[in-house]
Amino acid sequence: MxxxxxxxxxxxxxxxxxxxxxxxxxxxxxxxxxxxxxxxxxxxxxxxxxxxxxxxxxxxxxxxxxxxxxxxxxxxxxxxxxxxxxxxxxxxxxxxxxxxxxxxxxxxxxxxxxxxxxxxxxxxxxxxxxxxxxxxxxxxxxxxxxxxxxxxxxxxxxxxxxxxxxxxxxxxxxxxxxxxxxxxxxxxxxxxxxxxxxxxxxxxxxxxxxxxxxxxxxxxxxxxxxxxxxxxFLGSPRMNFLSATVSNGGATLSDGQIIALPPLFASPTPGTALSIGLRPEHFSQPSEPDAWLDLKVDVTEHLGGTSFVYARGPGGEEVIIEQRGAAPEQDQIRAGFRVADVLVFDADGQRIR
CATH class of the missing domain: 3.40.50.300 (P-loop containing nucleotide triphosphate hydrolases)
Structure with a gap:
C-alpha cells in the first residue's frame, strides 16, 4: 500500500x-x-x-x-x-x-x-x-x-x-x-x-x-x-438557494420578508447581496422552527416514506422541501426551519461563516 x-x-x-x-x-x-x-x-x-x-x-x-x-x-x-x-x-x-x-x-x-x-x-x-x-x-x-x-x-x-x-x-x-x-x-x-x-x-x-x-x-x-x-453539488436533491439582501434585522428576501441570520464571524454590511442556503431536509418537521417561508407549490413527488414538495421561493427560485411520509396535495405550503441550519454565501458564492 x-x-x-x-x-x-x-x-x-x-x-x-x-x-x-x-x-x-x-x-x-x-x-x-x-x-x-x-x-x-x-x-x-x-x-x-x-x-x-x-x-x-x-x-x-x-x-x-x-x-x-x-x-x-x-x-x-x-x-x-x-x-x-x-x-x-x-x-x-x-x-x-x-x-x-x-x-x-x-x-x-x-x-x-x-x-x-x-x-x-x-x-x-x-x-x-x-x-x-x-x-x-x-x-x-x-x-x-x-x-x-x-x-x-x-x-x-x-x-x-x-x-x-x-x-x-x-x-x-x-x-x-x-x-x-x-x-x-x-x-x-x-x-x-x-x-x-x-x-x-x-x-x-x-x-x-x-x-x-x-x-x-x-x-x-x-x-x-x-x-x-x-x-x-453535494446532496440529492440539491441545496436550495434564496436571494436576499442584508438588513439590520437579518436578511431581506425578494418579497420583503426578513429572516434572521445565524451568528456570523464576519458580519456583512447592510445592503450587501447574499444567498441563503437551506437543504430540503432542513424543512422536514424541525422540532422548534424559528422561521418560515410561505411558498406556492408546483408539484409533489411521493416516494413512500418520503415526499418532496417542489415550490417557488419569494424571488421565483425553486425550493425543494422534504417531508416525512405522504405529503398532502396542496397549492400553498408554509415551511418552517431553524435559523441555525441556514448557510450564508456572498454574491460570488463564497461562504460567510
Missing amino acids: ADVQLSGVQKAYEGHRVLHGIDLAIEDGAFCVFVGPSGCGKSTLLRMIAGLEEVTAGVISIGGAEVNDTDPADRGVAMVFQSYALYPHMNVAENMGFGLRMTGTPRAEIDRRVSAAAETLRIGELLRRRPAQLSGGQRQRVAIGRAITRRPEVFLFDEPLSNLDAELRVQMRVEIAKLHKSLGNTMIYVTHDQTEAMTLADKIVVMRAGRVEQAGKPLDLYVDPDNAFVAG
Missing part, C-alpha cells in the same frame, strides 16, 4: 491549461473520490496519476517516490476503466491473468492469483465463460479482478459504474466498498455522481474547471461547505 501526493500539478494541451496547480495528499489506505461535473478535469488527473498522461508541471509521488517519469507498469497502480476493456476471445480466467502473463509470471502463480481474486469477487463459477456470456455487473467484476491479480499498491477507478443500470450501480457500490474494506489498499475513484462519492469515500475531492474547490470527509463537506458550488 502507498500514499499519493500531488504538488502543484498542472496539465496543458497546446498551451490551453486544463488543470491549475493541484495540491493534494491522499493517505495510505484511503478511499478518495474525485467528483465534479463533466469536463472538470477529474479523469485527466486520474490518468496523470496512472501515467497515461504526462505532467505539464508539478510533482506526483506514490509511496514517497516521484513518478513523473516512471512508466505506468512500474508505478504500482492498476486502473479499472469505464469500458470493461475485456478481450472477447478470452475467457474470464484468461482475461484476469493476461497482465501477469505479459510480465512472465509463472503459470501456477497466475492460477493462484486468479482463483483468489475470483473468490474475493464471488465469480469463481464464471472463470470459463467469455465476456459475451456475462452481464454488465459480471463484466465489471472481471475488470476489477484483473486489477486485483496485479496486486497494486493503488487502485484507480475511472467511472467504473456508469455503464450499469440503477440497481446494478447500487449493488456494485456495495461490492467496491466491501473490496476496499477487505484489501485495505489506497483507492482513487472518479465519478460525476455525488451519491457514489458520498457513499463510497472517506475523502472527497470536489473539482470544478480544473481546480479543487474543497477536499475532506464527505459529511464535513456536506455540513460545512466552503462555497455555494460545493453546497449545491
Whole structure:
C-alpha cells in the first residue's frame, strides 16, 4: 500500500491549461473520490496519476517516490476503466491473468492469483465463460479482478459504474466498498455522481474547471461547505438557494420578508447581496422552527416514506422541501426551519461563516 501526493500539478494541451496547480495528499489506505461535473478535469488527473498522461508541471509521488517519469507498469497502480476493456476471445480466467502473463509470471502463480481474486469477487463459477456470456455487473467484476491479480499498491477507478443500470450501480457500490474494506489498499475513484462519492469515500475531492474547490470527509463537506458550488453539488436533491439582501434585522428576501441570520464571524454590511442556503431536509418537521417561508407549490413527488414538495421561493427560485411520509396535495405550503441550519454565501458564492 502507498500514499499519493500531488504538488502543484498542472496539465496543458497546446498551451490551453486544463488543470491549475493541484495540491493534494491522499493517505495510505484511503478511499478518495474525485467528483465534479463533466469536463472538470477529474479523469485527466486520474490518468496523470496512472501515467497515461504526462505532467505539464508539478510533482506526483506514490509511496514517497516521484513518478513523473516512471512508466505506468512500474508505478504500482492498476486502473479499472469505464469500458470493461475485456478481450472477447478470452475467457474470464484468461482475461484476469493476461497482465501477469505479459510480465512472465509463472503459470501456477497466475492460477493462484486468479482463483483468489475470483473468490474475493464471488465469480469463481464464471472463470470459463467469455465476456459475451456475462452481464454488465459480471463484466465489471472481471475488470476489477484483473486489477486485483496485479496486486497494486493503488487502485484507480475511472467511472467504473456508469455503464450499469440503477440497481446494478447500487449493488456494485456495495461490492467496491466491501473490496476496499477487505484489501485495505489506497483507492482513487472518479465519478460525476455525488451519491457514489458520498457513499463510497472517506475523502472527497470536489473539482470544478480544473481546480479543487474543497477536499475532506464527505459529511464535513456536506455540513460545512466552503462555497455555494460545493453546497449545491453535494446532496440529492440539491441545496436550495434564496436571494436576499442584508438588513439590520437579518436578511431581506425578494418579497420583503426578513429572516434572521445565524451568528456570523464576519458580519456583512447592510445592503450587501447574499444567498441563503437551506437543504430540503432542513424543512422536514424541525422540532422548534424559528422561521418560515410561505411558498406556492408546483408539484409533489411521493416516494413512500418520503415526499418532496417542489415550490417557488419569494424571488421565483425553486425550493425543494422534504417531508416525512405522504405529503398532502396542496397549492400553498408554509415551511418552517431553524435559523441555525441556514448557510450564508456572498454574491460570488463564497461562504460567510
